[in-house]
Every structure is written in structure tokens, then in C-alpha cells.
Amino acid sequence: MNGYIRICDVEKYYGNGANITKAVDRVSFDVDRGEFVGVMGASGSGKTTLLNMLSTIDRVTAGHIFYGDTDITELSEDGLSEFRKRNLGFVFQDYNLLDTLTIEENIVLAMTLHRKDKAEIRERCGAMMKMLGIADIGGKFPYQVSGGQKQRCACARALINQPKLLLADEPTGALDSKAAQTLLETFTRMNAELGATIFMVTHDAFSASYCSRILFLKDGKIFHELIRAGRERRVFLNEILDVLSLTGGELSDVR
């Protein structure tokens, strides 16, 4: 479905007067329902700023972001909180799990904040943990489990309320290659089986190869786009690497 999430001429400036830095410069794109979109770019290219604006954590300087018919740039502080609660899920590089809660409780908390009843919480939580392969470690504290398990817990927490969009900021950044692969396969399954729409920021080509579409960002602007379109992941990875090799890893002068 076209226009599920629409980003229209979004700008984000930092500083004032002569010291203005354009972190995001007139960026526009759409994300369709059930898409798995990746954003790649060098450090300082504006990818995290873009994610922060999509996730309502940061405000745009100009432009609009539509989730369906809702323009989140027009929402009040309270409206944004409510919107975040109902529509977004987050997965971050450093997991951001609450260390005083067990793995299971981290997931449960996300539902209790939505005032769901106990039976529903138990049922959905159990199913989600089973699906993500963390049912056995539900009673453990975050410090007692591996990075991959923590990140899968973060995924479960992000998806338990069936958000419109799952936002992932370098989700594999702190994981070893095996754990990273497991997580990305989990993302793919969530995308395929649960129909989750995922927006992932990464600078790792291997991670990006799991996406259905990749936006390349440079100096705050989208300068290239790759669409997987049913091709094998290996082929798609090579295409990404081609783009990267052309830029010497710095993503410059790609034509």
C-alpha cells in the first residue's frame, strides 16, 4: 500500500546564524506497509537524525511526516507520547533493556503500559518469546544473558504491541556475527510472518542485505536507492558492496 508512511521535504538544522549545520536536507520518501527499509550512510550523514525524527524523539525544522493521515510534526508533546505508545517500536544498538527487570518482565512492561489485561499479556508475551527463541530465559536478568538474546528481547518488546513501524538503530552493532545473523533472520521473519514494517539504520552491508529497500544518505540528502525486488540476498549484498566500493566506503561520487 503506497503512502503508509510519507516523509515530505523534511529538514533538520542545528545551530543558528552562520553556524547552521544541515543534518537532514529536504528528504522525501515513502515507506509501504510491510516494507523492510534500510538506511545507510557514513558517520554524520544524518541517518540517525532522520530516524530520530521518524521516531518522534526529535522535531523537524521543516517538512512533514505522515503516518497514514496523521502528520506527526503537528502533534503536541502529549500527542507524540500517545502516538509513540500506539504506533512505534524501538530496537537500539545497546539494547536499552531495563536492568532491574527480567527478560520476560521487560516485554510485559511494554504491554502493561498499554493497560492490557493479564490474560492477554500472558498469552501474547508467551507466544512472542517462543517465536523469538527466548522463552527459556524469560526469568533471567539482562546481565545474565548474551547480547543476541538481549537484542531479541528488545525486538520482542518492540513488537509486542503490534506497532505500525519498528525502528532499529544499528541493531547488530554490539553483536557477534552469529548473533547478528540470528537477529536479522528474526527481523526477516517478523517482517514476513507478522507483517511488521521495519526501518533500520545501519552501516553494515551484510545487515543491509536483509532489507527490501536501501536508502543511501550523504550530507543529509538521499543520493541513491537500491531495491531488492525478489533477488537473492547474496546478489543484493554484492550490489550494496558495489555501491560502497565505488565510494571507497565513504559513499561519495556514486553515479
Place this chain on the structure above:
Amino acid sequence: MLGKLAVRNVKRSARDYLVYVITMTFVTALMFAFNSIIFSQDIRMRVDQVGIMAALVGLATFFIVIIVAWLINYMVRFMLEKRSREFGTYLLLGMKKKEISRLYLRENMLMGAGAFGFGLLFGVLLQQILMAVLYTMIQTDYQLRLEFNGWCILTTAGCYGGCYLLALFRCKSRFKRMNICDLMSAGSKNEEIHESHERVKRWLLPVSLGFLLLFGLRLFYGGLLGGWDGGTVLAFIVGLVLTVYLFYTGLSSSIVCYIRGEGEGIYRGQNLFLLRQLSSKIKTMRFTMGTITALFMLAFLGCTVAMMFSDYQNKVLKEKFPFDVQVYSGNVEDDFQRELAVIEEEAVVKEAYPYQIYTNGTAQVNEWLYTHLREFGSMYLTPEGEPDARALEERDDGCYCEFDTYMKLSDYNHLREMLGYGMVSLRENEYAIHIKSRVLGEKGDFSEHLNVEGWEGQLKFSGYHTEPFSQDGHNGGDYVIVVSDSACELTPYYAELAVDIRGKAPEGLGDRLDDLDKKDVFSHLDWEGEEEPPGANNSCCGSDAIITYAAVNLVRDNVIPEVKYMLSSIVFPCFYIGLVFVCVALTVLSVQQLSDSAKYRFRYGVLSKMGLSRLEVAGVIRRQLIAYYLCPALFAAVIAGIIGLFVSRKFIFYTGVETEVFQYFGISFLLFSGIYLVYFLTTYVQFRQNAERGI
């Protein structure tokens, strides 16, 4: 360069741990202000019993130094842990451990010195307030004046330095054990929660509460559950200490078990987060929480005791000395000419009334009181509960004279007139009893047990009178029997002089009367340490306990300030201890929370990303802080409440002060709540600011 680094670090630490610096400033100010009472030349000139105040403030200072040293030690370790990464960086840069430890010590000393300097300035202000309060108590006008006594500053510096010396004693060795790797990773480590045997440990909560219940029952209904002997007292003290510390293990485990048992409550809103926060914090801080509870408890009790004596000062003291001047003489022939000469020399006498107290050679009231008042317990009873004749005969406690004390109606009415009371009329065959309201209140009417013989048979009892009547050895001890002037055969027992003077009695009048040193008064009260005086035992002081003041010469305007100063010697150190302990405990709570708010601000960021608005996050913080702050305060209030109410009841009972039993603890609780609220709000505002940076 290191000096510059130390100064910058101190500035940063003072900003980060502002609550701690303010508390240290306040402690210095309190130390200086209280020490200045001891060293004040003016007070020394005015009051004889300066030594008592000095001894008690000194004792309070001893405990305060220990507790403040504990606070400094706690803070030094705490800051060391929080700055471990920074110290690791110093090591990486090539600094030696010795240099780092010296730098850290220097920083602490600088911060301490800064707090001390500001504390002295604030102390001068506090000194003026304290002096004004004290001078009002001892009924003297206070002129604002700065008093910088070298010894006072030196003592304050000594106490303050002592705290630091105790606290920093083992700081160096801590640096020796450090290595770079541990230091660099210490800051990023989260508290590890180890949960084991929670189902067993949770029983500590009901056991602790059960012990408290038993403790309360034992205190209030000791008779029902057996008496108090040394072993029982020791067992209860040990039990109480264990309860204070084990309660938190039990509480934390109970919360964990509730969460694990999937209680309904955890599925409501942010409860799961709040309960987990609370249980994990209590678990890792259980020992500190126990110590904080003990400090709160001691502060409550200190304040309660201070309230008791302060209340006594305000309510009872004036009633204790209703006459301007009263003089006792064991010699019934004494005409008090020498005393009157001294009084007339110093003041304008409106009226002087010499009279006599009589006896009929029986001791039925004395014996009844000895064998029935709770103050005497079973001292004068046989194991069967009968009056112990031998013990009564051998008694030398000085509470009552050898024989009952009588007063003639004409004398009695004259004295009542002097005090502005209404006249009392008695028929020839009647008698009345003037008695302390406390004594009458305790046992009620006991006239049916008395047999007062008149010329024409037994006299009829007409009633009790309980107005303040100087019954601590002057107009009898606790009571005097009043009869018509010719109702029965009476022999003079001792002589009294009551004087009404115009205006206030001059300072030192009492001393000059004492200087007359009349040995012929045969006062048993004045012969302490000397050979027992000859003659009948005709002196007494009544059965008041806790606070008694009996003297041959009583000059009200001299005695009340003197007694008030003595009582202030208890009130002031108790407040001193209470204030410092509360501030120390609240500082630890506050610093812990503020540090957590900086280290774990991501938690609130996560809640925000889960959709909680800023207002809701603020609500979570508020509830989290309230729970955390209330835990030790409420638990301490329960324990101190039990002990405080028990002590208050005893105090009211023994002193006769008319107050509700809850009042002393209630006011202490309110005072405590005031200070508590200041710390709570400061912490809440800073906590919110810190947490919002993570959102």
C-alpha cells in the same frame, strides 16, 4: 597542575553532590553553634551548671562525630566508585596510584574545608538563634552579639577534622588495590541482581513485623508477658537491631515473590517497573537502609525526648514554685529573721508569712502512698503484697518524712490567699487533703483508708485540693493534711517561711540565702555526704521522678532559669543529635538517588520511547522516590513510635505533666517531616532534571 586539577574536580564534585556539601555545611554550623553555648563567657557568668550542658553536648558530639565520619566515609567510597573511570584514565596517563590517592584526598579536604568555612559563617547565624532561644528559656534578655571564641572554633575544627580523619583513614589502601581494567569498566557496570532463596527470605518480613508487635506488647503490657530482666532487655535490643537490618531483606524478597507470583498489581500501568526498581534498590542497599532507619529512629527519639523536657519546662515549672520565696527550717523554733534580713536587703517584701508544718506522730498516708503508688513498685511490699513493716521502718529514700504532715486551716487559707486561691472552710470535725494532682490521679480517692483522730473522735474527710502548692518538701511531700486549728493534737514538725515580693527577685538571692548555711535547720536534704543530722527525719522531697528539684531555700525567679538551663542541657543535645542524624540519613538517600538518576537515566528514556509522556515519567519518578524515601522513614517511625509512646507515657506518669501521650512523638514527626520534605523536594527536582536529559 595537579592543584588546578584538584580545584576543578572539587568544583565539579560540589555541583554533583550539592546535597552532601550543604549537609556538611549545616553540620559545621550546628557544631559551632552548640559549642558556642559551652564556651560562652556570658552564660558561664549567669549559670552555675554549665558543666552539665558541656558534658551532654560533648556526649552528643561524640556520637555525631562517629555518624558524620560514617557519612564522609560513605561519600568518599561512593564518589570513588562513580569516578573510577576517571581514575583509570589518570593511571593510563602515567600517574602513580600514590599521586592519585593524594589528589583525591586533597580534593576531599578542599571540599571539606569549603563546607567548614561556609558552615562557620552560617554557624554564627545559628549561634544567634540558639542563644536567643536559650536566653528566652532562662528568662534573660539577649542582645545580638557576635561571639568568636578561639576555643570554640578550635573545638569545632577538631570535631570536624576528627570526622575526616576517621573517614579517610583507609582511603589510601583502597587505591592500592585498584587496577586499570577494573577502574575503566566499573562505571559502565550495572548493579547485578542476585535472586536466590527469595521464598525463604521473604519470611523475614513477617518475622520482623512480628518481633515489633511482640516488642510493643512487651513494652506496654510487660506485666502480662513477664518482667524485664537484664537478659530480656539484651535479647530485645539484639532483636531490634536484627529486625532493623533484616526487614529490608524480607521486604525486597516479598516484592520479588509478589512479582514472580504474577500478582494482579504488576499488570497495572507502571507498577512492574516501580516494584522492580524498589526491590532491586532495597536489595543492594539493605545494609545502608538499615543504618538509615537506625539514624531516623534515633533522631525521632532524640526529638521526642527533647519535646518532653521542653513541655515540662513550659507547663510544670511555674506550678512547681508558686511562691516567690520559700524557706524551710528543720528547727521548729526558727523565726527566719536572718533570711528575712537578706531578702529585705535585696527586694521589697510585700508579705512574709512564717508558719509551721505539724505532725501527729502517725504515718498512715505515707505508708499508704509507699505501698500503693506505682513509683515505689514492690519496694515496700512483702511477696504476698502486704505492707512490709520492716522496709517501711528502714526506708531512707527521702520521699516522705518519718510522719504524716499536717497544716492548720488558718495557715492553709493564708497561703491560699497569698497564691490567689479561694478560701477553704472546714468544720471542727473535718479534714481535707491538699495533694499533687498526679498522685491523686494515679490512685484516686484513698480517704476511706485513713483514720485522722480529732479531739472528739475520727475526723470526717471533706475533700481534696490539687492546686500547685509547693509540695516537694515544703508544704509536705506530695500531700499535706489540713485540719481546723483546734481539731486535734498536733506537734510542730518543721518551720516554713513563704514570702511574696514586689517585682522580680534579684539574681543570686537564692545563693545568698544558701550562704547563711544554717546547720541548725536539721535538713536531711542539705547533709549529703556528711554525718546524718540529729533530730527527727522531718525533711522530704515528694515522689516526683525524672525531674526533682528540692532545696531548703527556693527563690522562684532564681530557680526557674537554673532548672530551665539544666533541662536545656537535655533538650539541646537531643535536638542536636536528632537534626544531624536526620540530615545525614537524608543525605545518603538523596545522593544515592541522584547518582542513580544520572547513571540510569536511560531507563526513563526507554519509558519515554515506550510512549510515556514527560508528565507520566515525572509521575513514575515521584512515586519511585516516595516509595524509596518512605520505606526507612515509616519503618523508623513505627519503631520510634512504639518506644516514643512508651517513654512519653512513663514521662507523663512520673512528672505529672498534663499532655496527650501522642503529642511528643507527633510534634517530632512533624518536625522530621519538614526537614524530610526539603530533602525530598530537592532530590525530586534534581532527579527529574537528570532523568529528562535521558528522554
